[in-house]
Each structure stands twice: as C-alpha cells, then as structure tokens.
Amino acid sequence: MSLKGKNALVTGGSRGIGRAVCIRLAVMGAHVYINYVSNPEAAEETRQTILAAGGTADVLAFNVADPAQAEGAIKKLIHDAGSLDILVNNAGITRDGLMARMKEEDWDTVLDTNLKGSFICAKAASRAMMKKRWGRIVNISSVIGFAGNAGQVNYASAKAGMQGLTKSMAKEFASRNITVNAVAPGYIVTDMTSTLPEEIQEKIKAEIPLACLGKPEDVAGAVAYLVGDDSTYITGQTIHVNGGMYM
Numbered sequence: 001m002s003l004k005g006k007n008a009l010v011t012g013g014s015r016g017i018g019r020a021v022c023i024r025l026a027v028m029g030a031h032v033y034i035n036y037v038s039n040p041e042a043a044e045e046t047r048q049t050i051l052a053a054g055g056t057a058d059v060l061a062f063n064v065a066d067p068a069q070a071e072g073a074i075k076k077l078i079h080d081a082g083s084l085d086i087l088v089n090n091a092g093i094t095r096d097g098l099m100a101r102m103k104e105e106d107w108d109t110v111l112d113t114n115l116k117g118s119f120i121c122a123k124a125a126s127r128a129m130m131k132k133r134w135g136r137i138v139n140i141s142s143v144i145g146f147a148g149n150a151g152q153v154n155y156a157s158a159k160a161g162m163q164g165l166t167k168s169m170a171k172e173f174a175s176r177n178i179t180v181n182a183v184a185p186g187y188i189v190t191d192m193t194s195t196l197p198e199e200i201q202e203k204i205k206a207e208i209p210l211a212c213l214g215k216p217e218d219v220a221g222a223v224a225y226l227v228g229d230d231s232t233y234i235t236g237q238t239i240h241v242n243g244g245m246y247m
C-alpha cells in the first residue's frame with residue numbers, strides 16, 4: 001500500500017488502459033480520481049470495481065482538450081482534496097487517415113487531446129505538487145511516437161511530442177522532487193484497437209516477438225512502478241510496453 005494518503009488523477013480512466021491504471025493505483029492505496037469525457041457509465045463501472053476491491057475513488061468529468069474546463073476541474077480537485085500527488089496523462093484519441101486526405105480538424109483534435117491536454121493537466125497539477133515538494137507524472141505516449149505509422153501523422157506527432165514534454169518537464173520539476181516519465185505501449189487490447197480488422201491484427205501479431213497483443217494491465221504495471229517506491233531515482237525516462245515490437 002505504498003500510495004496510502006496520495007491522491008491520483010487518471011485522465012481517460014473510464015475505459016481501457018486508463019481503467020486498469022485506476023484500479024492498480026487504488027489497490028496500491030491511492031484515492032483515485034477517474035476522469036472521463038463522454039461515458040459516465042464506464043467511469044462509474046471503474047469506480048465500482050475499485051470500491052469492490054476495497055479502494056476509494058471519485059469520478060470527474062472534463063474534456064482534456066478544453067483548457068479552461070480541464071484547468072478549472074483540476075484546480076477545484078486540488079482545493080477540495082487538499083492535494084494532487086499523482087497525474088497519469090492517459091486520455092487519448094486517434095483520427096486516422098493518409099496525410100494527403102487528412103483534414104486539418106483531425107490534426108488539431110488529435111494534437112489538442114493527446115499533447116496539449118497533457119500539457120494543460122500537468123501544468124495545473126504541478127502547482128500542488130511543487131507546493132508539496134513531491135509528485136509523480138506519467139504520460140502515456142505510444143510506440144507510434146517512436147516508429148511512426150502510415151495513416152497516423154497526427155497521432156505519431158502528438159505522441160512524439162509527449163516524449164519532448166516528458167523530458168522537459170522532468171528537467172524543470174526535478175528540483176521539487178517531482179518525477180516525470182512516459183510509458184509507451186505497443187498494441188494493447190482496448191476499444192481503440194478493437195476496430196482494427198482481424199487481418200491487420202494478425203499482421204501486427206506477426207511483428208511482435210512475444211506474439212500477442214498486450215493487456216491494459218501490462219501498461220498499468222509499468223505506471224505502478226513509476227509512481228511507486230522503487231523508482232524514486234528515475235525521471236525523464238520511457239518504459240516501452242510492446243512485447244518487443246520496437247526495440
């Protein structure tokens with residue numbers, strides 16, 4: 001229970017990887033704020049799973065791509081709860097399409113959600129962490145931010161940007177005992193990847209040395225390590241959770 005007494009906010013905690021992270025951090029003893037944007041039922045399901053496991057959690061609706069809304073919600077959380085110790089920037093979307101046909105709007109939405117949303121949330125959360133001289137920020141980027149991918153120039157750029165954000169924040173915040181790291185998942189079984197046609201999934205599997213897609217819990221394990229007691233001397237780093245598909 002190394003996170004007893006800590007408050008953790010997980011953006012996009014209602015489903016997929018974010019849900020697994022919420023559950024894992026709650027089991028470690030944190031009080032978890034489950035953020036979502038459009039799916040209150042899924043967020044409540046995450047909360048109920050945490051309560052059933054003996055943890056504590058609240059749901060918190062806001063759109064990470066709306067700076068005023070996100071900043072306002074995090075400010076209120078800090079005011080009401082007294083602290084925010086852990087932030088996991090997990091909320092993310094894809095709007096795929098080949099470069100030549102990609103609408104500017106799809107570029108903007110993906111960058112605003114994945115990259116700018118992470119900046120806004122981290123900026124708001126870091127105020128409380130700096131005051132307390134303790135904090136853990138984990139950004140969920142992607143293998144695509146390292147390898148690139150045809151049809152995902154927007155997503156790859158956003159996720160690569162999150163790597164620069166991670167390292168720069170790590171340098172700015174280190175003197176305040178705030179570590180900032182990233183986790184870069186490969187292909188993980190969630191709603192985001194379930195839309196991939198069967199033959200594409202088989203093709204992806206064939207390129208993964210461990211020969212299967214990952215589970216949300218695989219990513220949650222890496223996040224747990226980065227916010228727990230065993231990683232206090234690690235900052236500005238990325239843990240790749242991808243079955244070996246990118247080395």
Ligand code: NAP
Binds near residue numbers: 042064193
């Ligand atoms: P998912 O199953 O599609 O879930 C996305 C989550 O993000 C949901 O909780 C959703 O909330 C939330 N969200 C989306 N837009 C939001 C916004 N504007 N404001 C607040 N919350 C928002 O996705 P996932 O596969 O778990 O992915 C989670 C993260 O891992 C993303 O950053 C993704 O890029 C990254 N990732 C995923 C994979 C993969 O293979 N799945 C691989 C690499 C990286 P609602 O429920 O309210 O819609």
